[in-house]
Amino acid sequence: MKLVYFSWVRERVGKTQEDIAPPTGVMTVADLIGWLAARGEEYAYAFENPKIIRAAIDRTHVPPETAIAGAREIAFFPPMTGG
């Protein structure tokens, strides 16, 4: 599946997108954040405070307990500040 990052999550991870294949135990958005945070310093920094990370699956906002099975594109970003 494809991951995309925005704002300071993108800056900390150091890339705008990547393709990943998480292990089968990674079922939810929260699991995925935990798995990513363990991938290296840049990810640990980006996801150091999971409570403020927002996620979207296939361009729809989702809460952390959402299952990721079947997702094509998962986005991570901080709280939005548009308008």
Added chain:
Amino acid sequence: MKLVYFSWVRERVGKTQEDIAPPTGVMTVADLIGWLAARGEEYAYAFENPKIIRAAIDRTHVPPETAIAGAREIAFFPPMTGG
């Protein structure tokens, strides 16, 4: 003192303004409406329902119990429908 009329009060009275000198017993706006209503058919018609008549003294909205002493211009009109 000068009286001015607007909207259907003006149409019913049949004039836009007039100068009047009410007797000394006419102390308040409500008194003035009562005195006017007794002046003729056109006034009786204009003021037949005093509750919906609005008044302004010298271009400021006033309630019916307001004293008219010292007023230069008193206006009578129906509820406003601007905007």
Added chain:
Amino acid sequence: MTVRLQREDFDAGREAALLTHGRTDIGAVVTFTGICRGREAAGEIAAMTLEHYPGMAEAEIARHVEEAKSRWPLLGVTVIHRYGRLVPGDNIVLVVTTSAHRDAAFAAAEFLMDYLKTKAPFWKLEERAGETRWVEAKQSDGAAADRWRGKGRNEAAE
């Protein structure tokens, strides 16, 4: 503050631009434009004539703009109200408010419109097939205006 009563049309975009031009402290601009509709509750209308109380209308509106400025941190206000004969599609009234933040700009524009609908000395005469009729004040407009009563700065729109 600009308050104008006029027969002529106005340009909402131009009036907003006059308030914001060259400034960098304004974060929010709200414009409200009221337009003459071709169909009211009582059926199609051909035209509408707005009568006003010259002298009082301008002073009263200005007083309410001052009240809005005391309630909310506004950076600019423009109110234009037309009078005379208007046909469906014509502009009637414009309120423009500017502020650092949107809540003040929205609340002040609504406050001024509620005021203009109920307390500003204007009266509408509708023309429909062969007859004219003075528009009656709506209870809902009175209720809308009353909601601002006794409310303090920044809490009126809650």
Added chain:
Amino acid sequence: MTVRLQREDFDAGREAALLTHGRTDIGAVVTFTGICRGREAAGEIAAMTLEHYPGMAEAEIARHVEEAKSRWPLLGVTVIHRYGRLVPGDNIVLVVTTSAHRDAAFAAAEFLMDYLKTKAPFWKLEERAGETRWVEAKQSDGAAADRWRGKGRNEAAE
């Protein structure tokens, strides 16, 4: 309904005119324009860069415009949100709503702005003397957006 994301500036007056031209059923037009300010809580800013999530932002805004249309009897809605680098005084966002009556037009414009501030996938990066800083979400914006939750048609702005 028009929803546009663009680098270019917009003209609020022109967008409002596009919604009202040739119609006689619209009685109320509300425009909200959000402008980049030169001074924020943390001091003077030199510029601001708006990042967005292409694809998601447009679809999400369109979905919320549909929600506004289901809550209020709207006759037209336009939302334009800019992205890229903006300097103080530049327009950021435009919401235009039209309806027969003012309450629906005002409420829908406020609803859409509250949504855009908190849920639309945009992020602001401020530039000030020698450094950049991502703007943090405001609690007050979250509270403003939450006030619409679970409220039905025509009662949300009360």
